[in-house]
Every structure is written in C-alpha cells, then in structure tokens.
Amino acid sequence: MAFPIAEWVSDLDAALGKTSGYDGVILIAPESEDYFHPLLNQCIEHYKQFDQRLGREAVFIHSPELAGQRLIYSPTCVLDRDFDDVRRYSDAAKIAAKMAQNAGMVKPLMLIQKPDGAVYENALQVAYFGFCQILWQPLEAREALGESKVEPMQKVGLFSQTEPAIDWLNATEQGRRLARDLCGTEPERMAPPKFAEYCQQAFAGLPVKVTVLGEDPNELQQDYPLLYAVARASVMVKHHQPRVVRLEYIPEGAIEHTLLFAGKGVVYDTGGADIKTGGHMAGMSRDKGGAAAVAGFLKTAALLAPKGIKIIAELGVVRNSIGADAFVADEIIQSHAGVRVRIGNTDAEGRLVMADLLSHIKQNAVDENQPELFTVATLTGHAALAMGPYTALVDNGVARAHGCSTRLAATGEVWGDPCEISRSRREDFDFIRPRSLADDVLSSNNAPSSATMRGHQFPMAFLTVASGLDAHGINSPQPLSYTHIDIAGSGVEGGDWQHDSPTGAPVVALSARYLK
Structure with missing residues (x-):
C-alpha cells in the first residue's frame, strides 16, 4: 500500500542543501518579507522581480542552491480573517503536490510558515494530509497500471523543530x-x-x-x-x-x-x-x-x-x-x-x-x-x-x-x-x-x-x-x-x-x- 511516507526533518540547513537527498523543496506560507531561511529569502526575492504571480498563486522556481535545484512556493491567502481555518494549508499543499508530481519529484521537503495561535497549530500535519489526499489514485488504477506508475511519490520530509508525531501521522x-x-x-x-x-x-x-x-x-x-x-x-x-x-x-x-x-x-x-x-x-x-x-x-x-x-x-x-x-x-x-x-x-x-x-x-x-x-x-x-x-x-x-x-x-x-x-x-x-x-x-x-x-x-x-x-x-x-x-x-x-x-x-x- 504505497503512499508518500512522512519523515521528520529537524536540521533545516542540511535538508535544504543539494546533497540532502531531497529532490525539491515545497514552501507553504502566506506572503511575507521573511521566509525564515536566507536561501529561501534569496531565491524568492530574485524570482519576485520577474513574476508578479508570486504570493498570489503557486509558482515553480529554479534555484541551483536548493535541494533538487527547485522550489515550489504555494501561498495561502491572508489568514487573519474570522472565517479562515487550518484547511488553507491543506488547499495550498494539494496545489503544490500536483506541481511536484508533474515535475517528477518523488521525495520533496515540505516547509510551512504559519501564524501563532491554536487555529494553525497543526498546519504542517494538515498540509501533509492534503498532500496525500490529492495524490491518491483509485485501487482499480493501481491494480491495472501498477502503484509505482500512478503514485510515484515516495516520501515527504516535514521540517519542524519538534517532532510532529510522525508515527501517528503515517498510521492515520x-x-x-x-x-x-x-x-x-x-x-x-x-x-x-x-x-x-x-x-x-x-x-x-x-x-x-x-x-x-x-x-x-x-x-x-x-x-x-x-x-x-x-x-x-x-x-x-x-x-x-x-x-x-x-x-x-x-x-x-x-x-x-x-x-x-x-x-x-x-x-x-x-x-x-x-x-x-x-x-x-x-x-x-x-x-x-x-x-x-x-x-x-x-x-x-x-x-x-x-x-x-x-x-x-x-x-x-x-x-x-x-x-x-x-x-x-x-x-x-x-x-x-x-x-x-x-x-x-x-x-x-x-x-x-x-x-x-x-x-x-x-x-x-x-x-x-x-x-x-x-x-x-x-x-x-x-x-x-x-x-x-x-x-x-x-x-x-x-x-x-x-x-x-x-x-x-x-x-x-x-x-x-x-x-x-x-x-x-x-x-x-x-x-x-x-x-x-x-x-x-x-x-x-x-x-x-x-x-x-x-x-x-x-x-x-x-x-x-x-x-x-x-x-x-x-x-x-x-x-x-x-x-x-x-x-x-x-x-x-x-x-x-x-x-x-x-x-x-x-x-x-x-x-x-x-x-x-
């Protein structure tokens, strides 16, 4: 039963590097002036000069300094309104997942940036669930064509300074x-x-x-x-x-x-x-x-x-x-x-x-x-x-x-x-x-x-x-x-x-x- 297995990443510097084993980086965040790591900031600031979609819709950025030399930035909307909830991260992750799969990624690194507060406390895990949801293919397709062909994604690295209950995530x-x-x-x-x-x-x-x-x-x-x-x-x-x-x-x-x-x-x-x-x-x-x-x-x-x-x-x-x-x-x-x-x-x-x-x-x-x-x-x-x-x-x-x-x-x-x-x-x-x-x-x-x-x-x-x-x-x-x-x-x-x-x-x- 193949699915993108979650693994915990605690060392961001190592994970973002070209030798980390990840074949791309996915960033899910509201538009910001600071994306919490110099490599990300540098990459996004450079790209912003050429594409006005950045911050409004998902974009694919070539970045020689990052793992896999590619970054998908899938923005959430603004998150300070009464009717917003943590599913904004799931929505953005679904868009990123399809882009990642179409680009041939099989082991991306996922990063999120979230507001403070209990509403978004589980944003990383919810993004992972959304990522898996959109990539699922029906059993009949997997049996006819092979799981590795229709669901090639293997792993997803989830960056968090504290472990996001990986065993529970994968079991769920x-x-x-x-x-x-x-x-x-x-x-x-x-x-x-x-x-x-x-x-x-x-x-x-x-x-x-x-x-x-x-x-x-x-x-x-x-x-x-x-x-x-x-x-x-x-x-x-x-x-x-x-x-x-x-x-x-x-x-x-x-x-x-x-x-x-x-x-x-x-x-x-x-x-x-x-x-x-x-x-x-x-x-x-x-x-x-x-x-x-x-x-x-x-x-x-x-x-x-x-x-x-x-x-x-x-x-x-x-x-x-x-x-x-x-x-x-x-x-x-x-x-x-x-x-x-x-x-x-x-x-x-x-x-x-x-x-x-x-x-x-x-x-x-x-x-x-x-x-x-x-x-x-x-x-x-x-x-x-x-x-x-x-x-x-x-x-x-x-x-x-x-x-x-x-x-x-x-x-x-x-x-x-x-x-x-x-x-x-x-x-x-x-x-x-x-x-x-x-x-x-x-x-x-x-x-x-x-x-x-x-x-x-x-x-x-x-x-x-x-x-x-x-x-x-x-x-x-x-x-x-x-x-x-x-x-x-x-x-x-x-x-x-x-x-x-x-x-x-x-x-x-x-x-x-x-x-x-």
Whole structure:
C-alpha cells in the first residue's frame, strides 16, 4: 500500500542543501518579507522581480542552491480573517503536490510558515494530509497500471523543530487510504464478499480480530433481519451476497474506554424498488463510505496499538438491488432488537442496515467500561445540503451530556477534518412514530431527505428506536452514549460522488480525538 511516507526533518540547513537527498523543496506560507531561511529569502526575492504571480498563486522556481535545484512556493491567502481555518494549508499543499508530481519529484521537503495561535497549530500535519489526499489514485488504477506508475511519490520530509508525531501521522494516513480504497472502488471489484476479503487482507498480521458473517445467508436473515431485507434481491447472485464484517481491537492491560461502531457499507444503491431515477444512481458505489471510514479508523488503531482503549465495529456490507425478491415499502419487518419496522421507502436502506448492527454492538456496550456508540454513514442528501462539505454529528441525550460531539468537532476543527453539530429533538421521534398498532416505528417518509424538514436528524431517532437504544436514555438504569455521524457531505471532495476522490472523513478527527 504505497503512499508518500512522512519523515521528520529537524536540521533545516542540511535538508535544504543539494546533497540532502531531497529532490525539491515545497514552501507553504502566506506572503511575507521573511521566509525564515536566507536561501529561501534569496531565491524568492530574485524570482519576485520577474513574476508578479508570486504570493498570489503557486509558482515553480529554479534555484541551483536548493535541494533538487527547485522550489515550489504555494501561498495561502491572508489568514487573519474570522472565517479562515487550518484547511488553507491543506488547499495550498494539494496545489503544490500536483506541481511536484508533474515535475517528477518523488521525495520533496515540505516547509510551512504559519501564524501563532491554536487555529494553525497543526498546519504542517494538515498540509501533509492534503498532500496525500490529492495524490491518491483509485485501487482499480493501481491494480491495472501498477502503484509505482500512478503514485510515484515516495516520501515527504516535514521540517519542524519538534517532532510532529510522525508515527501517528503515517498510521492515520494509512487508515485514510484504506477508507478511500474501500469507498472509492467500483461495485463489482468491491462487492460484499470482496469488501470483506479486502478487510481481511488489510488487517493481516495486525492486532485486530476480523470475523466475516454471511457465507450462509440464512445466518444473516436470522440475526440481521433488516440488513438481510435490504440485500434480499441480491442473494441469488453469489458474488453480490451480503456480509457483516466484525472488527475487534482489544489492547493489552486494563480497558478504560470502549468505542463501538456500526458502519453503513452499501456497495451499490439502486434505491431498490423505489428506484433512483434521473441519473441519481451514478456514484452510488460510494454509499459504502461509512463502513470504509470505520475500517480506516480501525486500521489506524491497529498500527498505533494504543493502551486502555478497546474498539469494536460491525460493518454491514450489502447491495441494495432490484429484483423479484426485493423488499418494498409497506412491509413490516422485525429488527434484531424485536422492533416492528414499517418500511417507508426502500431508498432509505442505510438506516435499516445500521439498526441491526447497532442492536448487536449495543449488547456489547452494556458490559463495557465507558462505552461510546457511533453509527457512520453516507446517509442523507439532507446532510450534504444542510452542512455542505462538513460531517454532521447528532448526539443522543447521554452523548450530549458527555460533550461527545462538542469534543469531536473541536478536535476536527484544528486537524482539518471539521464537523457541524446537530441534535436530536422531539419532532424527530414524532416523525417516525407508528401510525397504527401494526408496527412500532416508521423507517422514513417517501420524499427525498433533502426535501424533508430535519432530513438528517430524524434518521438518528429511527436508529435509536429500531435498535432498542431508546431503552438506554439519560434517565434509564443503564444510559449509553450514542452519536450518529453522517458523512454524505464530507465523504468526497467537491461533492461529485461518481468522480471526486473519497476523503476518508472522519478518520482524522476520530484518530486525533481518541488515538493521539
């Protein structure tokens, strides 16, 4: 799994020299009168005489005195405005990365200059994440053409007077890379059995137990009835049959904290019987982004092997197909938790998949120390519409009392993986209430979430009820913290789910919050 490996550089004089082994220098900084080293100042001042773009857009400068004899200066904008954040460094790094790759660099040295203050404290690391993000190429391309051809960049030297947690950086990037591969790969290459196989390969030799369920579809029908209903029309096609992938990281020694995840892994979403029309099916191979991100986070944890924290995850990997045995609206299906669910729309399938997963990990949570439960999904168009490119967080009462989303959002903000906080309210639970004695909960209405008030909040209420978590509220004998994470807006760059690169969100925020 090739990617530009970060290495710490503490001696700037040696690293800038022509014999350092670096084949170019990248400077990311606001326009300045002093770029903190005489060689840089001399090079930039000379170039400024000939190119008025300097300081406004990225430029490529030939400099015989520097490593590789070349300097890329990618400026940030001014950084003293209320709305600026550390992602300005990621943006500039992405531009520099493409220029560096096109110039043939394989081992550049990266330098940044940043303002004082907590907002930009992690600017170097965020720039590195942006650098790696833009250079990632899809798994299918790497398998067809070779990794070294499509991703030739080998290393990136990061200059800092204090070590920027290099092991954590590389482990987090490996997690993001696994998340991008799982999310961004086409639906046949990453059909449910192959998704499970890729996870097994990714965790081979690492301290994560991988259990794959679904070789016998009847097993899933019994234990994951809502998930199985979504997959029902795909079961007769062997290579489309559903899987549940369970991942468990258990550290040595005492366990102080347990994280439990349910990840939506819909490898292709046709909409089912409520079929997607008008071209809206394109890109639905990325509807597995939630499960992909959870797997990525577990990969990072496995590489870092932190003490005191246990992580359990279940990934529901299914194809929502069309066929004679497809589930339909109006069906009433009993969830794993024993809740009778009336189907409102078969295109609201992700919450069905996760409700059973959440019910299973809830059973684990009641016996764990300080448990926190999460669902992670590319769930609603409403989240993308309401939050734009930000991850949406929705807490239950217990999680809100513990400040779960508040802490995760604060962490993501300074690490370039930002979130927006919503909250669950009475209207959400009223929206999914049963309309008769025949059922206990309604899965959805029959309008798009983007045309529905509170379209990304009410699914969390459904998940709470359908999984039985409503029995573990803040005033219950055994309260459980639960946060729903919707990455429909943050899961790909630019918002084009068919063509844009997956981001791996919220792997960085989770890793910085719980593993650093």
